Amino acid sequence: MRITTHSKCDPINPTIIGLFENEKPDSGRLGKSLAELIQKHQKQKSFSGKSNESVSTHLSKGEKLQKVILFGLGEENKLHETSTRNFGAKMIRASADFQQKEINISIPPALQNHLQALAEGLIMGNYDPALYKTDEEAKKKGEKKTNTINLICTDWNTDQRSRLEKGKSVGETVNYIRTLVNSAPDQLNTEQLVREIKLTAKENQMKVTDFDKKKLEKMKMGGILAVNRGSAEPAHMMVIEYNPAPISDNRKPKTENPLPIVLVGKGIIFDTGGISLKPSTHLSDMQLDMAGAAVVLGVFKLLKQFDIKRRVVGIIPITDNAIGNTAYRPSEIVTTYSGKTVEILNTDAEGRMILSDALYYGATQYKPEYMIDFATLTGACMVALGFRTAGLFGNDEELLDKLNSSGKNTDEGLCVMPITDADEKGIEGQLADLANIAHDHAYAGASRAAAFLKNFITDTKWAHIDIAGTAFTKNPKDYETTMATGFGVRMMIDFFEKLPFSVNE
Ligand code: BES
Ligand code: ZN
Ligand code: ZN
Numbered sequence: 289m290r291i292t293t294h295s296k297c298d299p300i301n302p303t304i305i306g307l308f309e310n311e312k313p314d315s316g317r318l319g320k321s322l323a324e325l326i327q328k329h330q331k332q333k334s335f336s337g338k339s340n341e342s343v344s345t346h347l348s349k350g351e352k353l354q355k356v357i358l359f360g361l362g363e364e365n366k367l368h369e370t371s372t373r374n375f376g377a378k379m380i381r382a383s384a385d386f387q388q389k390e391i392n393i394s395i396p397p398a399l400q401n402h403l404q405a406l407a408e409g410l411i412m413g414n415y416d417p418a419l420y421k422t423d424e425e426a427k428k429k430g431e432k433k434t435n436t437i438n439l440i441c442t443d444w445n446t447d448q449r450s451r452l453e454k455g456k457s458v459g460e461t462v463n464y465i466r467t468l469v470n471s472a473p474d475q476l477n478t479e480q481l482v483r484e485i486k487l488t489a490k491e492n493q494m495k496v497t498d499f500d501k502k503k504l505e506k507m508k509m510g511g512i513l514a515v516n517r518g519s520a521e522p523a524h525m526m527v528i529e530y531n532p533a534p535i536s537d538n539r540k541p542k543t544e545n546p547l548p549i550v551l552v553g554k555g556i557i558f559d560t561g562g563i564s565l566k567p568s569t570h571l572s573d574m575q576l577d578m579a580g581a582a583v584v585l586g587v588f589k590l591l592k593q594f595d596i597k598r599r600v601v602g603i604i605p606i607t608d609n610a611i612g613n614t615a616y617r618p619s620e621i622v623t624t625y626s627g628k629t630v631e632i633l634n635t636d637a638e639g640r641m642i643l644s645d646a647l648y649y650g651a652t653q654y655k656p657e658y659m660i661d662f663a664t665l666t667g668a669c670m671v672a673l674g675f676r677t678a679g680l681f682g683n684d685e686e687l688l689d690k691l692n693s694s695g696k697n698t699d700e701g702l703c704v705m706p707i708t709d710a711d712e713k714g715i716e717g718q719l720a721d722l723a724n725i726a727h728d729h730a731y732a733g734a735s736r737a738a739a740f741l742k743n744f745i746t747d748t749k750w751a752h753i754d755i756a757g758t759a760f761t762k763n764p765k766d767y768e769t770t771m772a773t774g775f776g777v778r779m780m781i782d783f784f785e786k787l788p789f790s791v792n793e
Contacts, residue, residue: 289411290436291456293444294392297322299347301438302355303392304379308364309337311396317442318394321347322356329358338362339371342382357382364398370699372402376409377767383434390436400441400448404455408778410437411459412767417470454593458781461589462774465582469759469772473558473575478521478606481555481578485526485604488585492530492592499525509649511624511641512605514632518562518615519608525646528602530591535789547657548599550650550748551780554639554663555581555606562615562635570667576772577639579759580662581606583776587784590777596784603650605642609635621720625649626744629720637724639665640740648744658687660751661741662776668733669705670757677701678758678775681738682751690783691751698778699765702753708732711739 297303297318305318305326315323325347329335335343339362347354359379361367383391399406414434418426439452468476468484476484482498489496501522504512509525516523529548556577560566566574584602591600615635616622622630625645632641643661650659669679678695680702682688688704695702714726714736722743726736738752758775761768 289414289434289456289460291407291410291452292436292438293449293452294438294440295442295444297392297394297440298438299354301390301392302383302386302388303394304357304359304383305394306359306361306375306379306396306399307337308361308396308398311337311364314442317440325356326358336360340375340378342378344385355386357385361396361399364396367398367402369402369405369697372399373405373409373699374766376406377413380410380413380434380437386434387432389432389434390438391434392438392440394440397441403448403451404458407452407455408459408462409767411456412462412774415463415466415769417466417769417771419467419470420472420475457590457593458778461586462777464589465586465777466772466774468582468585469576469579469774471575473608476557476575478519478524478557478608481557481581481606482524482526485528485585488589489528492588494588495529495531497527499527507625508623509625509645510622511630511643511645512607514616514620514622515562515609515638515641516607518610518612520610521608523605523607525649526602526604526606528588528604530588530596530600532595532597532599535597546599548601548654550601550603550654550656550659551584551587552603552643552646552650552659552661553580553582553584554578554643554661554665555604556639556642557606557608559609559636559638560611562609562611562638563617564635565611566636573760573771576760577609577664578606579664579755579772579775583662583755583780586774586777587780590781591784594781594785597789598784598787600784601650601654601656603646605646607642609638624744628722628743629717630722630724631717631720633723633727634725634729637737639663640724640737643741644744647741647750648746651744651746651748656748658684658751659745659748660687660691660753662753662755664756664759665754666734666737666756668737669754672705672734673703673757675757675761675763677703679703679705679734679738679754680751681705681707681735681754682749683742683745684749684751687749687751690786691753691779694779694782694786697782700758700775700779702779705735705738707735707739707742711735712742715740
């Protein structure tokens with residue numbers, strides 16, 4: 289999708305005009321006939337500008353027929369990032385009626401305060417999840433999809449254009465990771481996810497290291513290897529590194545912290561549960577179990593464009609959790625990369641097994657300033673918080689506050705959850721150091737999982753974000769479709785943008 293900026297409306301294209309309640313149309317920007325058309329509707333009370341009101345009309349005869357949609361933006365003083373993102377999505381959806389590749393969208397200047405959110409909404413709202421449909425109707429729909437938006441507002445400056453571009457990239461990245469998460473496990477297997485990570489690294493000139501099964505064996509990454517045993521494909525752990533360009537202008541760094549920030553993402557291609565096989569009702573969407581990996585990859589696609597002045601390292605362990613005669617079994621004892629032993633009580637608690645190695649590697653190899661992991665880790669988190677709020681766990685209040693406020697900024701809900709002494713006690717092993725689920729495992733499952741992870745982070749400031757409930761949806765928001773939401777990328781970019789600079793070059 290192209291979004292170009294203009295200060296006048298070209299009357300050839302079909303046009304969506306965003307207007308606040310009772311806003312006087314700007315004839316300078318819209319031209320005389322469009323302004324009169326709006327006034328006519330306002331006078332007739334067929335359009336008032338109430339939030340999300342949408343009226344299809346056209347310019348009167350005698351002129352070239354121009355399809356027009358008047359779109360209500362509500363009260364100007366109620367406008368914020370989230371409403372703007374929603375408006376963007378609704379406008380692009382309304383434009384489907386035009387069946388035109390190129391359209392105009394006119395916006396009042398107040399929307400220019402939220403151009404990133406607007407572009408995010410426009411791009412995310414344009415996402416089509418029909419990845420594998422082959423019928424004619426789907427093809428036709430694709431052919432008539434809007435691919436150019438002429439965005440019209442009175443003036444544009446460089447800063448505004450850059451925000452628009454950033455929003456566009458965020459939207460495209462969210463759509464990209466939605467596709468990764470929606471992809472069927474036979475279409476996006478371990479090898480293909482590895483390829484996507486390598487491609488992202490190449491496109492952004494980032495260093496990428498591929499720890500294949502042989503290397504994982506050498507390093508004694510027992511957690512990942514145990515989960516991988518039943519899988520037809522060998523496991524990988526990918527490490528991707530972003531090093532910022534030197535600070536070239538005279539902005540003064542506020543802190544001097546050369547330590548990187550490590551992001552870790554759970555990359556289970558498909559979670560059958562293993563020998564502790566999931567019931568069939570729980571199996572159907574389990575391709576989503578690499579959503580944490582997708583979030584991390586998405587963030588790496590954006591770091592350069594957002595000119596983030598931090599070293600960032602992404603660690604992504606990838607494997608299937610499959611069933612078969614070589615699969616790891618309940619009651620086995622696994623020695624993790626950290627040296628800690630784990631008794632397996634349930635092979636469906638596999639996420640914490642692969643994360644244990646990735647987190648310990650991140651903590652010891654990089655001694656990061658912060659380490660943050662994303663994982664579709666527990667159904668229990670979904671039971672506790674539902675589908676719109678991710679569980680936020682960790683050991684550093686300042687880090688949790690930062691993440692929480694970024695989530696608020698980007699309409700991605702988080703709720704701080706506890707890791708109590710009882711949770712830590714709950715996952716102590718009988719024979720080994722740890723058990724991969726608590727012996728009385730019916731309660732506080734999300735906290736127990738977090739307590740398990742806590743054993744592998746040494747003294748790092750750490751946050752764990754359980755996205756089991758938020759990675760997929762059956763009740764999409766304006767800018768979502770059913771299935772993958774892309775939850776997490778926007779919040780992380782906001783988090784990085786708001787961190788003080790550090791000197792890393
Ligand atoms: N991938 C699942 C968690 C999950 C469930 C994600 C539903 C998204 C939607 C995870 O590996 C898992 O199976 N967790 C178990 C843990 C249990 C065995 C302690 C669970 O939540 O049931
Ligand atoms: Zn599982
Ligand atoms: Zn899982």
